[in-house]
Amino acid sequence: MERRNLLRAAVAAPAATLVTTAAAGVAPAQASGGRFDDDSPRFAIAVLPDTQYLFDADSADPAPLRETFGYLLEQRAEDNIAFLTHLGDVTEHGTEPEIVLAGQTFTKIDGKLPYSVLAGNHDIDGSKDDQRGPSAYLSQFGPQRQSKSKTFLGASKDGYNSAHLIEAAGRKWLILALDWRISDSGIEWAQGLINQHAKTPTIVTTHDLAYADDAGQAYLSGNGQRMWDKLVKGNDQIFLTLNGHYWPPGRTVLKNDAGHDVHVHITNYQDRYYGGAGMIRLYRFDLVRNRIDVETFAPWFLARDPSKRTPLEAETIELTSDVDRFSLEFDFDARFPPAKPGPRPAAQVVDRHTAAYWRFDAAGQSVADGATVKDLSGKGNHLTVRRLANSTDQTLTLSQEHHVGAPAHASLKFDGGKGPDRGAILQTAAGAPITTAKFLGGYTIEAFIKLPEPFEGDHAWMGILSWEGRAGDAGKHSGWSDLEPTCSLNVSGERFLQYVLYSEVGDHNPTSWSHAMPTGVWQHLAVVNDGKRSIVYINGSKIARNPTQPAQGIATLGLPFTIGATSFDLKYGQGFYGWIGDVRITSRALRPAQFLPGGHYR
Known part of the structure; x- marks a missing residue:
């Protein structure tokens, strides 16, 4: 049985009762990198929030993140995973040893799964905006690394803001990875990219945009309000924002200047057992059913033999609250009318x-x-x-x-x-x-x-x-x-x-x-x-x-x-x-x- 099917079982059964391939005596599938199908109307974007407690000086443990990366590579073809986006606070202190270790861990997916990374306040000097200058983070995760990805569209001059253009479900999708404190020049750069890719569905990722109350209702933070006013609300093609930094997780829907919905989501599990254990979210886009299905789980715990899972591991395999597992109705064609193909001459569809x-x-x-x-x-x-x-x-x-x-x-x-x-x-x-x-x-x-x-x-x-x-x-x-x-x-x-x-x-x-x-x-x-x-x-x-x-x-x-x-x-x-x-x-x-x-x- 595939890991993905095991995860589905968690909805109907307590996590502690899941049976893994290891427990059944079946050798796990080897990570293959899987082929992504950009024509399929169904695809997924993986979201990885704050991993800072996994890269914390001499208590660092990258094993959970390695397992997460292995899972994504193994499941890429089956789940049709287009992209992974990290929401910042890769490390706890932003020191060179922490950043280098994190960079080494990310080599597992380099060239195999397109991804973006952005700086959180723990990765750099959080008292400054993206004009802060050189840093260990920039040396390890800056444009020189991201430019090797075929989805990389470009970066701001300072290097702290980047953009990726992915192709999925027969469309192009723009993903902006913006600094923890983006400057006015950074916003101008982002706006220029949006203008160049007008009408392209756009996702904004950053570290600090919204926080939530205990009921999961999200509200714009001070920095988030600035980004909303200067960038998000005036660009109708932005339909989703993702950020970490705060916990608990939460979500809300705001109306932009065009009167359309913008989904604002907070994803952060560093307060959970083992610093979140490399927990990820999968945003499953379904352009046939006009839905986005969201699920949150920890591949590291999922891979464990059930008989050897501790109680905390068992209860953290998957999160199922209405801010961690939910579905959004979204009419993609209505919000982003696709360009319809023109007529084709007979010569293009006739052969011998x-x-x-x-x-x-x-x-x-x-x-x-x-x-x-x-x-x-x-x-x-x-x-x-x-x-x-x-x-x-x-x-x-x-x-x-x-x-x-x-x-x-x-x-x-x-x-x-x-x-x-x-x-x-x-x-x-x-x-x-x-x-x-x-x-x-x-x-x-x-x-x-x-x-x-x-x-x-x-x-x-x-x-x-x-x-x-x-x-x-x-x-x-x-x-x-x-x-x-x-x-x-x-x-x-x-x-x-x-x-x-x-x-x-x-x-x-x-x-x-x-x-x-x-x-x-x-x-x-x-x-x-x-x-x-x-x-x-x-x-x-x-x-x-x-x-x-x-x-x-x-x-x-x-x-x-x-x-x-x-x-x-x-x-x-x-x-x-x-x-x-x-x-x-x-x-x-x-x-x-x-x-x-x-x-x-x-």
Whole structure:
């Protein structure tokens, strides 16, 4: 069991009852440094407060901090840890021996985990601001050390203030590490960086900004009020401040000049057993759920054999008060609207494996009956528009609506429904290459769709796309009816996605089913076949109900490929209801990273 899972157990069970890998006789995982995924919408920032009692003259003990660093390296990939920020008071007296020992301890993460360090009042001459001049701290933790990190953005001329720019969840994030007593020139430097990275979400870290009462309610300190007035409240991109120095820990929410929330948090555990024992906080950012989940724990105690933990160690493994373990609701896209990708030309999404690619943004594109939508793969699989009987011009219209990751910023709006014959279809000509392609070596079918909100009427079993051709005519008799087509992508009455396939090899009828698809939201659908079986993805996530039945090739019969409906007995009695964007068919199995959205699934 991973340490991370052990930590989760602390919420449901007393810390003293946790079972570690050591106790279970399992060798702990070796620290590997783990790979950080900057595209994942979920990532973590680790926060390390005052470690001063671990570097206190002849009573120094860096072991807890070494264990914390080892934990962060070991868990970096699993927890997707982007960065570590220290909040100052690295040492107790700021003497050269203390600072050097601390510096040696930090070498464990140098080059393996980006981090920032700032000076607390115990690290330097606390009676002066950042214009104090040289110090043992500056020699050990100044710009010359931090500049080796790829996240390092720069430092103020005095060297006591630094900035880091990290990339996580497909965004850039600015982290300012500001001195215990930042000067006016330091604030001017920080403001200049903010101006250079306008609209970049920003976190301010410093040693002294807020303190808390025993109930955990935080208030700005005198220095904090100055920083608030001169730097924080006027810059709407600052959404979080972190500081140590004071205990107990606490938090509050203040309104900036734009009327938006700024979360002010105090993190300091030097008053706890063993000087806090290198305790850390993980701020887990989740841009899918629009939340920041915070937890506080001591890796040094977590690593101990439970049977050998002392009572104080056991009770300090994890802190669970509402100022130590909590969640914040935060709508990142509303506060920091992401730059939306522009349209991409077909040449960027077509290669020699592309069997067909259709999009609906061509200049002068028509959707009148008989109009042509060109196959941009160059393979000649052009589509012709046809409305079903009893349909009107409004049954099929051009739309500017599109999935954020779609190459074309356009789609078709279908207003189809159950009979009598309402809908529109786009079909290839008989004999087009796609009508006889068997795809024995594998394939990927992709489409963007959006179901209307509200979803009105009965649209059960409407088709998104299909190959015509009765299964029975292909010699396939294993399915629901010999009259259904050999391959179709449909939506059930419960809005479940259904992929039905009669494979070319063997009489097999594997059918995939998704969860209920939401309305009013664009979805990217992908069917991936590796020549052995088919797997369906929605928004890059594999659905659960993918059968293991063999599925090699598609039993095509030379009849048209169709977008907008599924035939039965070679007839179309019901059209699609909603929007359809780009559709691409590739003659090989693609990985999710190769799908059309290119990572843009939100």
